[in-house]
Amino acid sequence: MAVAVEKATTPAAQPDEARRPDARPDIPPPPSLGRSVRYVGPVQNVDMNQSPHPMNQRGELGKALFNYQHNTVSKDPLTRVSAPNHFNDKRNFIATVVNQASKGTVNPKRVPVDDPEAMTRHIKAVAHYMGADFVTIAKAHPNMMYAGNRYVQDGTAADQYEQDTPADLVRKFPYLIVATTAWDYDKLQAHRHHIGDAAYHVSQIKGNMLLKSLEGYIRELGYTALRGVANPQAAGIAGGMGELGRNGLVINEKFGARIHMPDPIMTDLPLVPGKPADIGVPDFCTICHKCAVTCPTNSITFFDRVPGEAPKVERDASGFGVYNGVEKFKINWLTCYKLRPYVHEHWSSCLTCAVICPFTKPNTWWRTMTVQALHYCPIPARPLLVRTLKAIDDRFWGVVRQKRVRWMGYDSGIKPGEQACTVAGCTADHEAGHSTSVDSEIGYYAPLKENTNRFVKRGS
Amino acid sequence: MRLGPLTLPWRRNPHANDPYWEHFVNTPFHDLANSVPELLRNAPEGVVFPAKAELHTPAITSDHLKQLATYLGACMTGIARLEPQPVDEGGPYPYAVLCAVTADYDPRTAPGLGGQVPVQNALFVTFVLSAWMRELGYRATAVEDPDAVNLAVKAGMGRRTADGRLETAKYGTGVHIEKIIRTDLPLAADG
Numbered sequence: 107m108a109v110a111v112e113k114a115t116t117p118a119a120q121p122d123e124a125r126r127p128d129a130r131p132d133i134p135p136p137p138s139l140g141r142s143v144r145y146v147g148p149v150q151n152v153d154m155n156q157s158p159h160p161m162n163q164r165g166e167l168g169k170a171l172f173n174y175q176h177n178t179v180s181k182d183p184l185t186r187v188s189a190p191n192h193f194n195d196k197r198n199f200i201a202t203v204v205n206q207a208s209k210g211t212v213n214p215k216r217v218p219v220d221d222p223e224a225m226t227r228h229i230k231a232v233a234h235y236m237g238a239d240f241v242t243i244a245k246a247h248p249n250m251m252y253a254g255n256r257y258v259q260d261g262t263a264a265d266q267y268e269q270d271t272p273a274d275l276v277r278k279f280p281y282l283i284v285a286t287t288a289w290d291y292d293k294l295q296a297h298r299h300h301i302g303d304a305a306y307h308v309s310q311i312k313g314n315m316l317l318k319s320l321e322g323y324i325r326e327l328g329y330t331a332l333r334g335v336a337n338p339q340a341a342g343i344a345g346g347m348g349e350l351g352r353n354g355l356v357i358n359e360k361f362g363a364r365i366h367m368p369d370p371i372m373t374d375l376p377l378v379p380g381k382p383a384d385i386g387v388p389d390f391c392t393i394c395h396k397c398a399v400t401c402p403t404n405s406i407t408f409f410d411r412v413p414g415e416a417p418k419v420e421r422d423a424s425g426f427g428v429y430n431g432v433e434k435f436k437i438n439w440l441t442c443y444k445l446r447p448y449v450h451e452h453w454s455s456c457l458t459c460a461v462i463c464p465f466t467k468p469n470t471w472w473r474t475m476t477v478q479a480l481h482y483c484p485i486p487a488r489p490l491l492v493r494t495l496k497a498i499d500d501r502f503w504g505v506v507r508q509k510r511v512r513w514m515g516y517d518s519g520i521k522p523g524e525q526a527c528t529v530a531g532c533t534a535d536h537e538a539g540h541s542t543s544v545d546s547e548i549g550y551y552a553p554l555k556e557n558t559n560r561f562v563k564r565g566s
Numbered sequence: 567m568r569l570g571p572l573t574l575p576w577r578r579n580p581h582a583n584d585p586y587w588e589h590f591v592n593t594p595f596h597d598l599a600n601s602v603p604e605l606l607r608n609a610p611e612g613v614v615f616p617a618k619a620e621l622h623t624p625a626i627t628s629d630h631l632k633q634l635a636t637y638l639g640a641c642m643t644g645i646a647r648l649e650p651q652p653v654d655e656g657g658p659y660p661y662a663v664l665c666a667v668t669a670d671y672d673p674r675t676a677p678g679l680g681g682q683v684p685v686q687n688a689l690f691v692t693f694v695l696s697a698w699m700r701e702l703g704y705r706a707t708a709v710e711d712p713d714a715v716n717l718a719v720k721a722g723m724g725r726r727t728a729d730g731r732l733e734t735a736k737y738g739t740g741v742h743i744e745k746i747i748r749t750d751l752p753l754a755a756d757g
Contacts, residue, residue, distance in 0.1 A: 183701035187694055198612030198697035210600030228586040315690055322600030323679050514630040532622045
């Protein structure tokens, strides 16, 4: 089985031929992923053991990151119960309980599916009923599959299909269900803060639970459900979850970049796959650059996408180009990841590129109207519309997001490193004392960008 | 559609045309290992964090606890003082936290996953909330209590109906309490 880590490659000379991922005639050409991502060459299935978290588990990313991920108990009680790997007792972290549970058996009394469209509507309704915010179905393709063992961070993935090749799995289980939860918009404004962490991690553990439940329900219907087998971004984009942005995140029509891309469910339940979305993300990302400007570690490329030109890959392995046969924006995940040990007292998930993205807004009528305008605008006219929308975004939401957020006694108006109680009416005896001096509506988020240029320096 | 206290007469069942919805709500699990509600019901509890967190006043702590419960998915949260106080090897529990979630179906009569979704949601809230209280350094345990509805009434969440369900002003009987959280976290009781 071919195993690969993502590396920059040049586009294949003959795209039509390259659409055949291997020599087997029974494998269909790869699906369209819309305008933000294209398959342009042979794709080697990526071994998830070579992805960031498993590499860190083996200590290959340095002592600081290893100790942060595996030996650091968070000082924040809410982080200890909602974020992976920073708990005091893993039994207080619900994802441990959910992920380590043994799998149930497939119901031998299979529910017949005469109308796959009705079943598709049903599965989406069930997922929404259990708390999902957006659900899509994709037709599985070997290009979307992982190589090697299943990617399950806890528990066991052993089953009778474990040794099947990606092509065999796709033939047996042709559909991928991607169900996701969105991060709370108001809390997310406190990016690089424990409040933002709560937006991210609580929706993540809620998503873990609902996907486990949906997986069990599919088995109860009499069909197989596999996890840890496919790339969620590829499946999500193929099914219409959104388009891939400059920040490396899937940008959704309702929630922008504030959605998780959790492990999809692969199944043989008869369903009808969706189509890739077109909400103008590539047009926006070519002009916007806001995520690249505000990224505290300079991990997001400034290079623009120029169709037909040779790929542009920076020395730090980010840019817009062809990576393992896929043309897309790619961030430098290593510098993004390496910041965390130095800021863990303030936050555990950065989120700045998601917050600053102009698509990340409350799910309101005016947002829907704007996304629809981008969708229906002819492509040649989109740059003009995008420049107008970006100017509005800069004017009303700011070039850098510094909103003060208060929730449950947390207050991003307190500068990093300082401690004070700013809860109105609190008369408790606090060691750090009470503060009435925080009267502006500015939020403070660590670290400042100028202090992190050592991770990747731009302009040299 | 709900307009304040009014339910508009043209509200339709959104699942009326779904041929599989009845199966989702009413068909029992053939294998309980496929049931997340069952999984959460039997989940073990972690230890209490060795250092106590610095708290605000009991009233403010109660308010923060309710904010977190709401964020986790509870539609109503109440705090009742326990009398007599149950005691285990760690000492007495002076308070009970009641977290209600919305329930379109009565989990006692709808054994399918759809009917058990309120149980799943309620157990998610009580699991994370009780874990957070333990991480604050205080004892908290989520337990099934046949007296839960009476405690909710005591906390001012609503009244008890003839068939033993909780009826609230906002949600009627469309609420469900699965487990209560007993704790010694200093709180301000409602009701």
